[in-house]
Amino acid sequence: MRRLILALTLCSALVPFANTFYAGYLVQRQQLIDNTLEGHYAYATKLARSTDDFLQSALQQLAYSAKLLAPHMRDERYLGREVDRLRLQTQSFNSVTIIDDTGYVLATSPETLQIKGKTLQSAGVVETLMAKGPVISQPYMSVAGNFIVFISQPIFAASGKYLGAVGGSIYLKRDNMLDTLLGSHFYQDSSYVYVVDKNKHIIYHPDDKRVGDVVHNNLAIDRVSAGESSRASLTNSQGVEMLAGYAVVPSTGWGIVAQRPKLATLAPLNALMSSVLYKTLPLVLIMLVVIWWSARHIASPLRQLADGARDMDRPETAQTIRSVKSWYFESQEMKKAMLKGMGLLQRNISKLREDVNTDPLTGLGNRRHLEAAIAALQAQQTPFAVVAIDIDHFKQINDRFGHDTGDAVLKQLAQQIRTVSRAEDIPCRVGGEEFLLLLPQAPLLSALQMAERLRALVESTELPEVGRVTISSGVAHWPDSDDEIRAVFQQADAMLYAAKHGGRNRVAG
Numbered sequence: 001m002r003r004l005i006l007a008l009t010l011c012s013a014l015v016p017f018a019n020t021f022y023a024g025y026l027v028q029r030q031q032l033i034d035n036t037l038e039g040h041y042a043y044a045t046k047l048a049r050s051t052d053d054f055l056q057s058a059l060q061q062l063a064y065s066a067k068l069l070a071p072h073m074r075d076e077r078y079l080g081r082e083v084d085r086l087r088l089q090t091q092s093f094n095s096v097t098i099i100d101d102t103g104y105v106l107a108t109s110p111e112t113l114q115i116k117g118k119t120l121q122s123a124g125v126v127e128t129l130m131a132k133g134p135v136i137s138q139p140y141m142s143v144a145g146n147f148i149v150f151i152s153q154p155i156f157a158a159s160g161k162y163l164g165a166v167g168g169s170i171y172l173k174r175d176n177m178l179d180t181l182l183g184s185h186f187y188q189d190s191s192y193v194y195v196v197d198k199n200k201h202i203i204y205h206p207d208d209k210r211v212g213d214v215v216h217n218n219l220a221i222d223r224v225s226a227g228e229s230s231r232a233s234l235t236n237s238q239g240v241e242m243l244a245g246y247a248v249v250p251s252t253g254w255g256i257v258a259q260r261p262k263l264a265t266l267a268p269l270n271a272l273m274s275s276v277l278y279k280t281l282p283l284v285l286i287m288l289v290v291i292w293w294s295a296r297h298i299a300s301p302l303r304q305l306a307d308g309a310r311d312m313d314r315p316e317t318a319q320t321i322r323s324v325k326s327w328y329f330e331s332q333e334m335k336k337a338m339l340k341g342m343g344l345l346q347r348n349i350s351k352l353r354e355d356v357n358t359d360p361l362t363g364l365g366n367r368r369h370l371e372a373a374i375a376a377l378q379a380q381q382t383p384f385a386v387v388a389i390d391i392d393h394f395k396q397i398n399d400r401f402g403h404d405t406g407d408a409v410l411k412q413l414a415q416q417i418r419t420v421s422r423a424e425d426i427p428c429r430v431g432g433e434e435f436l437l438l439l440p441q442a443p444l445l446s447a448l449q450m451a452e453r454l455r456a457l458v459e460s461t462e463l464p465e466v467g468r469v470t471i472s473s474g475v476a477h478w479p480d481s482d483d484e485i486r487a488v489f490q491q492a493d494a495m496l497y498a499a500k501h502g503g504r505n506r507v508a509g
């Protein structure tokens, strides 16, 4: 039990510490997650705006070119210079192409593409020719085998006739303007950005191999391709927990997702918490030792008092309790109360012991007391004399004066026996009106004299109402009368019987 209390005390000190530590960790963890989500959302939003700005600016550059090109659609050299200028000066496109209203390539930069003089029927070109207006195409696989987005502006003659289009391609799997825009500057950590189109195609990813993949079962992609901009904690298609912010590029419906693995985000916090724990642990251990020592010190007097309480019926326990060092008020009070209680208990016990051995009517020892006294005398080999005393014709006293008066006579005789006996003598009432008196160390003669003195005293005493009564006594001695104690008492009885038979009011021995 003591160990349990000690353990509980230590726990009650340790639990709040652990609780505070853990609660602190949880709060900081949530804060870190929230901040990261917010940061990534803000970053995705900013990138969406920048991407939109870039696309708008690319469209403007092409629109400007389209105006310049309209009067020179048959001038091969002019067209060649313009596509080179557009590609090299703006650096917005990986390639630039001018087509006529049938998709026939009039000029291209770089020429290494080898599509000049060919009629293109790729998805981007078909979309451009159908639209006869500004177009940012859906990503598609080009004739030259590049996964591209084609951005174009129509070319109209002054008469309003549609002449064709000038367009720039962005190669999604190669270095391009999106790389510069999206991949160059983000946190120097494991954060990264990727872009999906409306159909959940990855059109930009730091890992080139992912470009062109269609991603399902990704919360951020599902939401952003549905036109929603926000932030979310999610598990990506690779099964990694991510903290993601996502935003829609208004002009194209593309979705930009900026994200960071949750584990990487929380790693510094975990390291910090470990370090805090490591540094505070010695202090906590010292604190626990102090608490343990204090608890032991406080519990010590209580434990000693509790040990004492188990043996309260033993007289020596009082000394044990007295010696307990009760150094604080409560234990002092408990010690005082226990000592007081023990005094009472001891008094009650000795009173009970006395009652058990005492004849209630006369206050003399009873038969139990007599037997204990005989056993003690025998054990110590102390010689003793026995006087058996009996009131003569006591029945008549009862009959004539009533039982209460008889009792009064018995009490009176008990008092007279006390009067004539010594302090060390043992007077007992062993039956109705039979008394026995043990006289330790007394020779037979002294006992006979004492019995005679008693007899004379009783005879000479006038009792109210009853008048005079007499007694008869038989005397014997151990070991003079017999070695056997039982025989000595029988001898005293025999002598008493002889005294009665001899006419009563006499002593025989």
Ligand SMILES: Nc1nc2c(ncn2[C@@H]2O[C@H](COP(=O)(O)OP(=O)(O)OP(=O)(O)O)[C@@H](O)[C@H]2O)c(=O)[nH]1
Binding pocket: 390, 391, 392, 393, 394, 395, 396, 398, 402, 403, 404, 405, 406, 407, 410, 431, 432, 433, 500
């Ligand atoms: N008042 C009273 N009477 C008692 C008590 N115990 C026994 N007696 C009575 O004591 C009487 C004893 O009488 P007996 O033993 O017959 O003899 P006795 O009348 O004393 O006559 P002897 O002994 O032959 O002289 C009985 O009447 C008992 O009822 C007691 O506690 N109180």
